[in-house]
Amino acid sequence: MSAPQRSLRMEGISKAFAGIAAVRNASLEARGGEAMAIMGANGAGKSTLMNILGGVVASDSGQIVLDGTAVTMRSPRQATQQGVAFVHQELAMLPTLTVAENIFIDSLPSAGPFVRTREMVRRSKALLARLGCSIPPTMPVEQLSIGDQQLIEIARALRQEARVIIFDEPTSSLSGPERQRLFNVIRGLKGSGVVIIYITHFLEEIFSICERVTIMRNGETVWSSPISEVDPAKVVHLMLGVSENEGRIRAPVEIKGEPLLAVKGLRREGAIRNVDFEIRSGEIVGLWGLLGSGRTELLRALVGLDPVDDGTISWRSGESFEPITPEQLRVHVGLITEDRRGEGVLLPLSVSDNIALPNLKSLLNRWRLIDASRQVALADSMIDRLKIKASSRDQIVATLSGGNQQKVVFGRWLATNPRLFLLDEPTRGLDVSAKTEINRLIVELAEKGCSVLLVSSELQELMRVCDRYLIISRGRLVDALPGSANTNALMQSIATIDKDLEDAA
Secondary structure, three states: OOOOOOEEEEEEEEEEEOOEEEEEEEEEEEEOOOEEEEEOOOOOOHHHHHHHHOOOOOOOEEEEEEOOEEEOOOOHHHHHHOOEEEEOOOOOOOOOOEHHHHHOOOOOOEEOOEEOHHHHHHHHHHHHHHOOOOOOOOOEHHHOOHHHHHHHHHHHHHHOOOOEEEEEOOOOOOOHHHHHHHHHHHHHHHHOOOEEEEEOOOHHHHHHHOOEEEEEEOOEEEEEEEHHHOOHHHHHHHHHOOOOOOOOOOOOOOOOOOOOEEEEEEEEOOOEEEEEEEEOOOOEEEEEOOOOOOHHHHHHHHOOOOOOOEEEEEEEEOOEEEEEOHHHHHHHEEEEOOOHHHHHOOOOOEHHHHHHHHHHHHHEOOOOOEOHHHHHHHHHHHHHHHOOOOOOOOOEHHHOOHHHHHHHHHHHHHOOOOOEEEEEOOOOOOOHHHHHHHHHHHHHHHHOOOEEEEEOOOHHHHHHHOOEEEEEEOOEEEEEEEOOOOHHHHHHHHHOOOHHHHHHO
16 A cells, blocks of 8 residues: 655745744745755744744744645644654753653553553564664663664654654764664655655755755745755855845955964864864954854854864964963953854843943952943943944843844953954844944954954855855865855855765764
8 A cells, every 4th residue: 555645835934023024925845755955044944934834833824734734733732743743953852761761752652540661662663663773662762872862753753653754954963874874764754655854054965865955045935946956056055145245345355474373183073173274363264154064163162162172272472372272262252152142142231231241350449349430431432432322331232223232242342352253143133234334343353453253154244354264064174265256166165065074974
């Protein structure tokens, strides 16, 4: 008996949070027996669209049609009842329970008040066999690798007789062999007629496992076609789009002389691999790669927020150029994280207090108390320098616009006089005007001798200010391009798959 032909259609899906549209009139159509890749840069709306399908959030408008019938997804439980399963990047396992208990955790077979353990083990063994897996159902999950835990979550989806299975970045923590095993499992699921939705930032994977691709940008569906109608370069182009060319703020500058910072062989298992680069005073270096390429991980490792396994960091202080630890480097660095509201500012505090926090030592009087007049002077100087639009220095940061919140983040670090800025998506979520202001500030910092390592998902933003580019993929710097490189060259640097690099992963 042939497997039933499954189908999924999402039409006119829109969702806004606090008045800001995350998804606008998005659509998706997928068929059983095929894997549909969903691609898009960070913030494109992929996760929101899938959270709507998985019942995590409710859409504001639009409809979901599953196997020809309109369905409602108002909760994860309701989505499960409709046959939609979600294999998240962060696996939802209960580590001290057994494999069988995790598979049946939300529907334990029972006889009165007692769990029918033998039946649970038997059924778990049959589900795992469908996945080509011989893990003992009685083994505690905490003893399994990430790849094996992922199979347990897929077995849970099979138990629920899922018609649609969403895979969200499923290979981000897997080894090469585990990744190939997952692909074999997905091929088996396709053979059973299941609809597979596959979200990833690894371009090569979609050409290995997917039959179709849907591309999102700025909350909208911009492309959907068979995978045979695109190549990696076209996928990148569609993901990033071609925004209006606003022109460079500063022409590329070739900085010569001795480096301010030199990194050699920096490595962290599963995140960054043998990273070497240098940066000079007054230079703006763009770190270019897709989300998941290791950009943020590299910045965090440089300042000791994440541990490193190996490598050296050397720093120039006066005439000396000596190795230092990431924790020592942090003293010289201003770090702007990608999570402005979560990590950049303290929302309940005032503009003045936020700017003062990293600078408390310089604000102390002889009695080791904060000198209020010094704090006022510092806050006013940063508000004036950065043109922060606030009613006063005492305005609560949570009430500022996103662009002005980001200026407060810059103000906190500017007062510490760092020689190196590490900027992770500094213009994310800002309007065009605010982006231009932040980019002009970056150029101003470089012209005053600061070094800048800049991460952005928006290629056009990088191309307005950078003097050169470092290309990162899977935690490794794979190329370097001059500031004169055009859009096609930068896109091609990401789209070209380095076979040796993939094999090494």
